[in-house]
Amino acid sequence: MSAIGVAIFGVVAASCSSDETTASTSSSTTTGAGPATTAAAIATTTTTATVVTTTTSPVTELVSSKRVNLDFVSAYVIDRGDGLVVIDTGVGGSAPAIHAAIEEYGKSWADVGYVVATHKHGDHVGSLGAVLALATDADVFAGVSDIPDISSRRSITPLAEGDLVNGIQTIATPGHTPGHISLLDPDIGLFTGDALNGASGGVTGPNPGFTPDLDTAHLSVKKLATFTYEQAFFGHGEPVLVGASDAVSVLAGSL
Numbered sequence: 355m356s357a358i359g360v361a362i363f364g365v366v367a368a369s370c371s372s373d374e375t376t377a378s379t380s381s382s383t384t385t386g387a388g389p390a391t392t393a394a395a396i397a398t399t400t401t402t403a404t405v406v407t408t409t410t411s412p413v414t415e416l417v418s419s420k421r422v423n424l425d426f427v428s429a430y431v432i433d434r435g436d437g438l439v440v441i442d443t444g445v446g447g448s449a450p451a452i453h454a455a456i457e458e459y460g461k462s463w464a465d466v467g468y469v470v471a472t473h474k475h476g477d478h479v480g481s482l483g484a485v486l487a488l489a490t491d492a493d494v495f496a497g498v499s500d501i502p503d504i505s506s507r508r509s510i511t512p513l514a515e516g517d518l519v520n521g522i523q524t525i526a527t528p529g530h531t532p533g534h535i536s537l538l539d540p541d542i543g544l545f546t547g548d549a550l551n552g553a554s555g556g557v558t559g560p561n562p563g564f565t566p567d568l569d570t571a572h573l574s575v576k577k578l579a580t581f582t583y584e585q586a587f588f589g590h591g592e593p594v595l596v597g598a599s600d601a602v603s604v605l606a607g608s609l
């Protein structure tokens with residue numbers, strides 16, 4: 355029923371830093387995501403990974419999301435019908451879990467057209483090398499200021515404000531890292547990386563402990579509040595599936 359969708363590789367945990375790639379909390383909760391949700395748990399070769407599929411657009415019936423919970427961080431795969439888009443790659447060793455979600459689409463690594471890093475931290479690009487080795491046709495993208503610190507087997511194309519990756523809009527959200535980007539899928543919602551975090555069903559700001567330029571990061575939160583999206587998906591924490599931009603606006607107003 356879905357040709358456009360998103361697979362979410364989630365790990366619920368606290369914070370983000372290249373120094374914390376070994377941190378582990380075993381959360382494999384598969385939360386319901388609304389009336390149009392189906393959930394399926396998939397055992398993978400890594401720890402407690404699971405995949406949750408969520409139909410997100412009753413209008414197009416082509417949009418769905420999947421979530422794979424690993425141990426620590428979240429990555430995503432979006433299917434917009436013309437090459438899968440992988441957003442972030444998790445810590446090292448996450449490629450099998452990403453592959454599990456790709457298979458749920460009935461597709462393979464050869465169908466991955468785009469790999470986008472929201473930022474340079476190791477828990478978001480830890481499996482970039484493995485993913486690119488498998489997704490041999492994929493182009494790789496990141497915010498320009500983070501690119502020098504990302505190890506990649508292929509050259510990384512810089513993304514700037516407004517750039518589109520297979521129809522997904524780039525929003526520059528510096529602060530957590532200088533080149534941090536968020537991605538707005540017009541059908542699915544906002545992918546925040548670590549510009550925002552999920553928290554107890556809601557949304558909270560970037561983690562001060564791992565955000566060297568907090569003032570700029572807070573300006574990025576205010577920027578994200580100017581867009582409209584029903585759902586938001588984070589690097590860390592559970593997604594917000596209803597009223598996400600309203601929640602971000604409330605947060606932005608408190609900063």
Ligand SMILES: [Zn+2]
Nearest residue numbers: 370371475548
């Ligand atoms: Zn981070």
